[in-house]
Amino acid sequence: MIALGKSEKESLKKSSSAKDWKKWASNNSALIAFVALFLIAVVLQGNTFLSVNNILNILRNNSVIGIIALGMTLIIITGGIDLSVGSQLAFIGIVIITVFNSTQSIFLTIVVGIGAAVVLGLLTGLLIARFKIPPFIATLGSMTIYRSVAQFFLNGGGLMATGEKNKLYLAISNTDLFGIIPMPIVIWLLCVIIVLLIMQHTAIGRHIYAVGSNEKATLLSSINVVKVKCFAYTASAVLVLIATVVETSRLGSINSASSGSKYEMDAIAAAVIGGTSMSGGKGKIAFTVLGTLTLGIINNMMNLLGVNSFLVGAVKGAIIIVAVLMQMILNKER
Numbered sequence: 452m453i454a455l456g457k458s459e460k461e462s463l464k465k466s467s468s469a470k471d472w473k474k475w476a477s478n479n480s481a482l483i484a485f486v487a488l489f490l491i492a493v494v495l496q497g498n499t500f501l502s503v504n505n506i507l508n509i510l511r512n513n514s515v516i517g518i519i520a521l522g523m524t525l526i527i528i529t530g531g532i533d534l535s536v537g538s539q540l541a542f543i544g545i546v547i548i549t550v551f552n553s554t555q556s557i558f559l560t561i562v563v564g565i566g567a568a569v570v571l572g573l574l575t576g577l578l579i580a581r582f583k584i585p586p587f588i589a590t591l592g593s594m595t596i597y598r599s600v601a602q603f604f605l606n607g608g609g610l611m612a613t614g615e616k617n618k619l620y621l622a623i624s625n626t627d628l629f630g631i632i633p634m635p636i637v638i639w640l641l642c643v644i645i646v647l648l649i650m651q652h653t654a655i656g657r658h659i660y661a662v663g664s665n666e667k668a669t670l671l672s673s674i675n676v677v678k679v680k681c682f683a684y685t686a687s688a689v690l691v692l693i694a695t696v697v698e699t700s701r702l703g704s705i706n707s708a709s710s711g712s713k714y715e716m717d718a719i720a721a722a723v724i725g726g727t728s729m730s731g732g733k734g735k736i737a738f739t740v741l742g743t744l745t746l747g748i749i750n751n752m753m754n755l756l757g758v759n760s761f762l763v764g765a766v767k768g769a770i771i772i773v774a775v776l777m778q779m780i781l782n783k784e785r
Contacts, residue, residue: 478726479726479738480726480774480777481724481725481726481735481738481739481741481742481745482738482741484724484741484742484745484774485741485742485744485745485748488745488748488749488752489748491752492748492751492752495752495755495756496752496755496756499755500751500752500755505751507632507633507636508751509744509747509748509751510633510636510639510744510747511633511635511636512747512750513743513744513746513747513750514633514635514636514638514639514694514697515635515694515697515698515714516694516714516717516718516721516743516746517639517642517643517721517740517743518638518639518642518690518691518693518694518697519536519540519687519690519691519694519714519717519718520717520718520721520722520725520739520742520743521642521643521646521690521736521739522536522683522686522687522688522689522690522691522718523536523687523715523718523719523721523722523739524646524722524725524727524734524736524739525646525650525659525683525686525687526586526683526684526687527663527719527722527723527727527728527729527731527734528659528660528663528683528727528728528731528732528733528734529659529662529663529679529680529683529731530586530662530663530666530730530731530732531579531586531680531683531684531731532586532587532590532719532729533575533586533590533684533687533715534587534590534591534594534715535575535590535591535593535594535597535715536687536691536711536714536715536718537594537711537712537713537714537715538593538594538595538596538597538598538601538711539568539571539597539688539691539695539711540691540694540695540698540710540711540714541597541598541601541705541706541707541710541711542567542571542597542598542600542601543564543567543568543571543691543692543695544601544610544695544698544699544705544710544711545601545604545605545610545705545707546563546564546567547560547561547563547564547567547692547695547696547699548610548611548612548699548704548705549610550563550564551612551614551620552610552612552613552614555614555615555616556616557616557619557620557623560620561696564692564695564696565689565692567692568685568688568689568691568692569685569688569689571593571597571688572681572684572685572686572687572688572689573681573684573685574593575589575590575593575684575688576677576680576681576682576683576684576685577677577681578593579680579684580676580677580679580680580681581677594715598707601707602707602708604707605706605707607707607708608706608707608708609704609705609706609707609710610704610705610707611703611704612699612700612703612704617703620700621700621701621703622700623696623697623700624638624696624697624698624700624701625700625701635697635701638693638697639697642690642693643736643737643740646686646690646736647736647737649686650736655679655682658674658679659679659682659683660732660733661674661732662674662676662679662680662731663728663730663731663732663733664731664732664733665732698710713764716767717746717767719771720742720746720767720770720771721739721742721743721745721746722734722739722742723742723771723774723775724741724742724745724746724770724771724774725738725739725740725741725742725743726738726742727739727742729775745770746767746770749763749766749767749770750763753766
């Protein structure tokens with residue numbers, strides 16, 4: 452054996468410490484970004500930003516994107532992507548409000564909405580998994596179809612929830628738990644818990660990671676890749692339904708042209724900022740929540756500082772690029 456000198460041992464320790472730090476930074480990039488932005492917000496607008504009303508507003512205003520981002524994370528982990536979630540929201544919104552206005556039954560509205568979401572999710576999953584259409588192309592096409600059909604039925608306009616039980620439907624998102632916590636936040640939290648349990652404690656959760664890590668090896672392991680991908684896209688569509696109920700009950704209406712517009716980009720941004728790898732196989736639901744909150748803080752700070760709203764998209768785009776670039780650099784060094 453070759454004895455190492457004191458300087459060599461110290462050098463090895465420093466090298467090991469540097470590698471451990473880079474590994475930790477790579478695995479917790481979402482946490483680092485969230486804490487950094489939170490501290491910046493506190494420094495710039497401490498009293499206003501930290502007020503209870505402002506924090507609740509951030510959580511409530513980002514609950515819809517937060518719910519959709521959970522499903523987007525599942526899809527990206529499988530190695531796919533879904534550009535149609537925003538248009539899905541508009542399409543499903545028309546379906547559920549039409550059913551509600553006709554029946555005045557919230558139960559029947561939810562049942563029909565689930566059925567519509569499952570059909571849309573399965574169709575997308577089958578196009579990608581069974582017929583091998585690239586996810587980008589398949590969901591780009593379905594995005595255009597859903598939005599076009601929605602605009603056709605409403606002539607490019609909107610649809611309001613009406614009827615004698617209208618107030619009951621609006622109460623879904625416009626009431627506060629214990630008189631403090633807005634229901635959209637509660638619904639988002641419940642969705643997070645359910646998706647976390649699925650990903651961490653079920654076979655389908657493990658299979659989703661396996662498909663994204665190495666689809667061929669997963670197929671050779673006798674795992675039905677088609678079923679796994681169909682589950683991911685269907686689960687995402689059901690989460691879009693939940694987000695649609697939250698949004699339509701809060702606003703009392705749906706618009707075929709503007710509802711859900713650019714939601715797919717926000718959902719992808721939340722997942723990527725949360726450390727979900729665009730190449731698949733890596734991602735954490737909890738970090739997607741942090742990614743959503745990071746976007747929420749950015750929007751909130753730009754509003755508080757009076758920054759032109761047209762620049763919000765530019766900032767989000769820059770953050771996505773930086774997040775992916777940092778992932779690539781840290782993974783390459785590791």
